[in-house]
Amino acid sequence: MFGYYLDLALRSLRRNKVLTGLMVLAIALGIGASMTTLTVLHVLSGNPIPGKSAQLYHVQIDPRDSFGYRPGMEPMDQVSWIDGMNLLHAQGAQQQALMTGGRVAIQPPRTTLDPFFEAARYTSAGFFPMFDVPFQYGRAWTAKDDQDRARLVVLSHVLNDKLFGGKNSVGKMLRLGGHDFLIIGVLGDWRPNPHFYDLNVQSYNEDEGVYMPLTTSQDAGFDHDGGTDCWGNGADGKDMTRNDHCAWLQFWVQLDTPAKATAYKQFLIRYSEEQKSLGRFQRPPNVRLRNVMQWLDYNQVVPSNVRLQTWLAFGLLLVCLVNTVGLMLAKFMRRQGELSVRRAMGASRRMLFTQLLVESGMVGLAGGIGGLLLALMGLWVVRHRPAEYASLAHLDPAMLLITFVLAIGASLLAGLLPAWRACHIAPASALKSQ
Amino acid sequence: MQILPIFAALRRHKLVMWLLILEIALTCAIVCNSMFLIAQNLQRMHMPSGIAEHELVQIQMAYIGTRPDSGARTQADLAALRQIPGVTQVALVDKLPFGSGNNSNIKLKPDQPQPSMNAGLYFGENLLPTFGVKLIAGRSFAPEEFVTLDQALQGINDNSPNDLPHVAIVTQAMAQRLWPVQNALGKTFYIGKDIPLRVVGVLARLTRPNTLQAGPAFSFVVPISENLSDGGGSYVVRSKPQDRARVLRDAVAKLKAIDPNRVVLAHRTYDEARAAFFQADQSMAGTLVGVCVVLLVVTALGIGGLASFWVAQRRKQIGIRRAIGATRGDILRYFQTENFLIVSFGIAIGMLLAFVLNAVLMKFYELPHLPLYYLPIGALALWGLGQLAVLGPALRAAAVPPVVATRSV
Numbered sequence: 001m002f003g004y005y006l007d008l009a010l011r012s013l014r015r016n017k018v019l020t021g022l023m024v025l026a027i028a029l030g031i032g033a034s035m036t037t038l039t040v041l042h043v044l045s046g047n048p049i050p051g052k053s054a055q056l057y058h059v060q061i062d063p064r065d066s067f068g069y070r071p072g073m074e075p076m077d078q079v080s081w082i083d084g085m086n087l088l089h090a091q092g093a094q095q096q097a098l099m100t101g102g103r104v105a106i107q108p109p110r111t112t113l114d115p116f117f118e119a120a121r122y123t124s125a126g127f128f129p130m131f132d133v134p135f136q137y138g139r140a141w142t143a144k145d146d147q148d149r150a151r152l153v154v155l156s157h158v159l160n161d162k163l164f165g166g167k168n169s170v171g172k173m174l175r176l177g178g179h180d181f182l183i184i185g186v187l188g189d190w191r192p193n194p195h196f197y198d199l200n201v202q203s204y205n206e207d208e209g210v211y212m213p214l215t216t217s218q219d220a221g222f223d224h225d226g227g228t229d230c231w232g233n234g235a236d237g238k239d240m241t242r243n244d245h246c247a248w249l250q251f252w253v254q255l256d257t258p259a260k261a262t263a264y265k266q267f268l269i270r271y272s273e274e275q276k277s278l279g280r281f282q283r284p285p286n287v288r289l290r291n292v293m294q295w296l297d298y299n300q301v302v303p304s305n306v307r308l309q310t311w312l313a314f315g316l317l318l319v320c321l322v323n324t325v326g327l328m329l330a331k332f333m334r335r336q337g338e339l340s341v342r343r344a345m346g347a348s349r350r351m352l353f354t355q356l357l358v359e360s361g362m363v364g365l366a367g368g369i370g371g372l373l374l375a376l377m378g379l380w381v382v383r384h385r386p387a388e389y390a391s392l393a394h395l396d397p398a399m400l401l402i403t404f405v406l407a408i409g410a411s412l413l414a415g416l417l418p419a420w421r422a423c424h425i426a427p428a429s430a431l432k433s434q
Numbered sequence: 435m436q437i438l439p440i441f442a443a444l445r446r447h448k449l450v451m452w453l454l455i456l457e458i459a460l461t462c463a464i465v466c467n468s469m470f471l472i473a474q475n476l477q478r479m480h481m482p483s484g485i486a487e488h489e490l491v492q493i494q495m496a497y498i499g500t501r502p503d504s505g506a507r508t509q510a511d512l513a514a515l516r517q518i519p520g521v522t523q524v525a526l527v528d529k530l531p532f533g534s535g536n537n538s539n540i541k542l543k544p545d546q547p548q549p550s551m552n553a554g555l556y557f558g559e560n561l562l563p564t565f566g567v568k569l570i571a572g573r574s575f576a577p578e579e580f581v582t583l584d585q586a587l588q589g590i591n592d593n594s595p596n597d598l599p600h601v602a603i604v605t606q607a608m609a610q611r612l613w614p615v616q617n618a619l620g621k622t623f624y625i626g627k628d629i630p631l632r633v634v635g636v637l638a639r640l641t642r643p644n645t646l647q648a649g650p651a652f653s654f655v656v657p658i659s660e661n662l663s664d665g666g667g668s669y670v671v672r673s674k675p676q677d678r679a680r681v682l683r684d685a686v687a688k689l690k691a692i693d694p695n696r697v698v699l700a701h702r703t704y705d706e707a708r709a710a711f712f713q714a715d716q717s718m719a720g721t722l723v724g725v726c727v728v729l730l731v732v733t734a735l736g737i738g739g740l741a742s743f744w745v746a747q748r749r750k751q752i753g754i755r756r757a758i759g760a761t762r763g764d765i766l767r768y769f770q771t772e773n774f775l776i777v778s779f780g781i782a783i784g785m786l787l788a789f790v791l792n793a794v795l796m797k798f799y800e801l802p803h804l805p806l807y808y809l810p811i812g813a814l815a816l817w818g819l820g821q822l823a824v825l826g827p828a829l830r831a832a833a834v835p836p837v838v839a840t841r842s843v
Contacts, residue, residue, distance in 0.1 A: 018739075019739060019743075022735050022736075022739050025732075025735070026732050026735065026736070029728050029732060030732075033725065033728065067547065068547055068548065105496070105497075105498035105697060107498060114697070115498055115695065115696070115697050116697055117496065117697055117699065177498060178498055232627070243591075303714075304798075304799060305714060305718050307798075308471075308718075308795075308799065309718075309721055312464070312468065312721075312722070312725050313725070315460065315464045316464070316725055316728060316729055316732075318460060319457055319460045319461055319464070319729055319732060319733065320732055322453055322456050322457040322460065322736075323457055323732055323733070323735070323736035325453055326450060326453040326454060326457065326736055326739070326740050327736065327739050327740070327743075329449060329450055329453065330450065330739065330740055330743035331743075333743075333747075334743065334746065334747070385713075385717050386710070386713045386717070387713075387714060387717065417449075421449065
């Protein structure tokens, strides 16, 4: 029966090519636009570290003085050197890392390359095991290296390709900002998007090439790069390690169970109380522990333009659907004669209804294919835009499936009313009026 | 032209009519709001900066590691840049309008719990003549008022007021915001940990580097001289607009020749720097224009498609009307009037929807109210579109010969 309906639908669609074309075009445009924006939204709001995002928490405490305090206000986004080091050495979580961003000048060993600046991450050793960072060559540094302020670095594989042509560079020396560093590791393909652990620099497509111990970076006098929030008489400047009135470091912890997270939160409150009794903190304990997705959500990491575009595209899809409903109604009503004959010869309403829905489904399928092509084109346009997330805009299998489900679903929905109307015509009067 | 028969006919096609009205209303609401967003984006993109935009080039350099003699080297660089033919002014500044950089909270009294306002902070020797900003009151900085950036940072860390600047030049907008009725000259405001700055001059306009939503024209200049250290400032070179490309090329070559062991982070004309800052707005405006065009095309196709369905359905009635005396013009006008009525109704509902949509958008984005003049423009556009879409089917209807009336099918 289904085959017969398909055959009928094909014949009918072929009979009025202009109307069919209009319907397919409308669905394709609506689907193309929505899938383009939805894919961008999907990519941008994706989970940067699936499988572990619920166990990783960003720590916020409030070390500021009572000046400007309002109950219920958010604590600071980052921590100061002294608090960060206290929390790091307290070892209250399974894994923890204190970090900040930076920029270092690289003097390449090959003289054919001009010196250049590269984004860097200054972090304690917990970073690599906590974020499950893969290594191509060598290894990460240890807590002892942190303590010793060892002059060593880990490179991203992109930077390793650029400097050493992709060869194993472990054991070689690299000159950074006028100092010599020993390369002890090269990362594998690792680039979490969004750049969740530090949203100060750039939320997407941040590619840090150099990783070095946080203590080493301060020892070498490298400036940090990113946000600095100061209070009281604090000010940004040189030697931030002596400055306890500026927050410029991110502190992340791994806590595997909700019970551990609750306990850690208690620990942070106790820490704040202790600091308050020492006279360093003045505010009542104000702590937050947000996991990766909560942290991204809190920072509204998806650009508002992208969200607006998604709504706009769905508005377009809605108009296209209304348009398709109208055109299908026109098409089905025009076939009153044919449908009446089929009714008179014994086809039930349900059979006619199914037949018409098969026809709408076929329009949807064609619209979905058209929409897919338009979405691929749209994503190509997005990729050639200067936005920082541009290169991420690719269709994945899930979105491909959604495209067709959405297209066929939408056209079936658009076909429901016209089909219902068309198969409720009294066959006798329709036949007579012929 | 009789309207009543049209209503009588439409009553028999309620569903299709309502679908058309709904489609037109949705299109009207979305297009009105999109046009408004486009206008907002364009307005932002064309915001004046207050500086001689078409005469400036920017070169951002950085040393590798710290240079103890960076002050002297900076002076050598500036002298070399001044030698380039066609160059009128040169400065090393910390930031430019429409770029990156921090802003400062401004207080009128020391110990004020909440800041009075937030403004962009500029510094760099010879900044005012190079930017070409107009001083409308007071004076420019005297050479002895300048401190170096290292000195100022040290001053902040050590709490020594002697190492800090004491005066500032503010924009007119900032002066009016802080002292609405009084003369700003001679007044004092406070930044950071209560550093006092006395106003000695007022500028016509100098747009802040970023955070434009906090008041684009709020900015001030302090007498700090920038040193070319680790990725710090930008050289800004002023010349005639037609010389810019050559000056930029020569300047980069000259700076590299003076000291090859440093990195050029950016070199571009100010127009390019400005365009880069507004890229997101530009691509958003492009997207909105695209969506509007697609919406209008789809709506036009929908109107045209349904009109041809109606024409086909009413062939016999048209034939009868022609047979009993209606002219081709009558038939043509019948369909045009019908379309006009439906579109008008759609526009009426669409206007309401447009305001609802605007209210929703205002809740989530920083947007003002939709101005009323968008409505007549939107209405005219949709009426025109409707008439254009219906013309083809209406002409086909007018071409139906009267003899159709006598045929059975």
